[in-house]
Amino acid sequence: MQIAMIGDKMVPLAKLEPIYCDRGFYFGDGVYEVVRSYDGKMFALEEHLARFKKSLSAIKIEGVDTDQVRKRVQKAFEGAGIANAKIYFHVTRGSAPREHSWEVDLKPNFFLTVTELPDKTTIKNKGISVSSCPDLRWKRCDIKSLNLLANVLARQDATKKGSAEAILVTERGLITEGAASAFFAIFGQTLQTAPLTANILPSITRKYVIKAGKTIGLKIVEESLMPEQARSADELFIAVTTQDIVPVVKFDNKTIGGGQPGKYTISLIEEFRTFTR
């Protein structure tokens, strides 16, 4: 008899709950999004849904109705009643016996959580330390997939070094992005970040940061940075959905901008706030 074992518990395979045979488990075969709300209002939901659709299409998960996803997100957000909420959702290709290839009629699985975002005002006022780490990820980081082991290991490496984020560096010595954030440098009145390639997630926060940068009169340069350049920047920051802009005051133990969030970074945070109201 075919069987399964969960911890020490044996069960007939036929009686196993489908969640255990989810391809999300076996292969990380799924894509996800994280949306947040500011004071009861969701931010950039449509852009997240559009990116989600692209991710689904890139890994060929079919039959997911974006309108239905939107309704679920809204229903869950309203049901939770959390003003500053983090809404995580993923779709996996479905539950099936473990085979790399998949059957076309497989039904995708949807999962979502709504949690309360902790208040990060202190961190944003103080700034964070980051440390560089080799970028070991796969070659399609433009897809927001559940294959995040390289990101997890990089983040843990940063944590171990007392940093809040890992900044990923390719074999060629170029910074791509953070383990779970976009990365920006300011030199004079120039805002620099890596260009969008297959190595980079098309971050929605990044897009709004660039918009804010233009508004406050910064010149935008989309060119990859080397860690030496980052260390010599006037200001550094990361951008991520859950916290938008977070100033970086230390890069690989080198103090940036006298150890204080930079003036343009602070202006960008203020400008960003106007988008989220």
Place this chain on the structure above:
Amino acid sequence: MQIAMIGDKMVPLAKLEPIYCDRGFYFGDGVYEVVRSYDGKMFALEEHLARFKKSLSAIKIEGVDTDQVRKRVQKAFEGAGIANAKIYFHVTRGSAPREHSWEVDLKPNFFLTVTELPDKTTIKNKGISVSSCPDLRWKRCDIKSLNLLANVLARQDATKKGSAEAILVTERGLITEGAASAFFAIFGQTLQTAPLTANILPSITRKYVIKAGKTIGLKIVEESLMPEQARSADELFIAVTTQDIVPVVKFDNKTIGGGQPGKYTISLIEEFRTFTR
């Protein structure tokens, strides 16, 4: 109230079963093994356990007792009573709210299935077609992790082309291995396969193939092949735990060895059989 949603069903987050918060889901944060039995006898279990231990250590999952894993595998295998069984097992870092970094006291989750292997005699007698595909995987393919989306997409690409396996080719034009197998070529009396690097899984079947190759008098060369070279080989085959040696009779639509399994490949299959008795 923090909530979760499974499909259309909303549940309080506090009442969500831990399986839904498994880091295997969120990040593919786990490692696995596949062992098989031949006529009621497990093959190379100790080597699989040793590799599993290395994989766990490489991604820093602590607190997993290999002796306990062995006992579980044996108990499940005996409980199933399947002569030609495929035993899949994985350990994930544990269940926790979704954060990239992890708490040191997190308890790993163990999961296993024992299923019946289909009889592949016909396929082994006939040989299979394979097709090349860009190797988009991460930079630590020596770790047998649950981050397998690149493998899945490559395999599906092969399936679409009417092939049974995808042969992965790096940006530099070198073959690493199959989406879920090792890859071998025979030129004259030389058996060639890629060397073990961070790009390659240290396949246990590969090790036994090399042993068999030496026994039947083949010269072993561990050097990467280019697809052009593979197309000009006298014989090709893949090696994978569940099927050991499978002859390849077509590579990217080019017929190999007159479309029949090669003589040395057949000898290797016979020699391999002596290890599994």
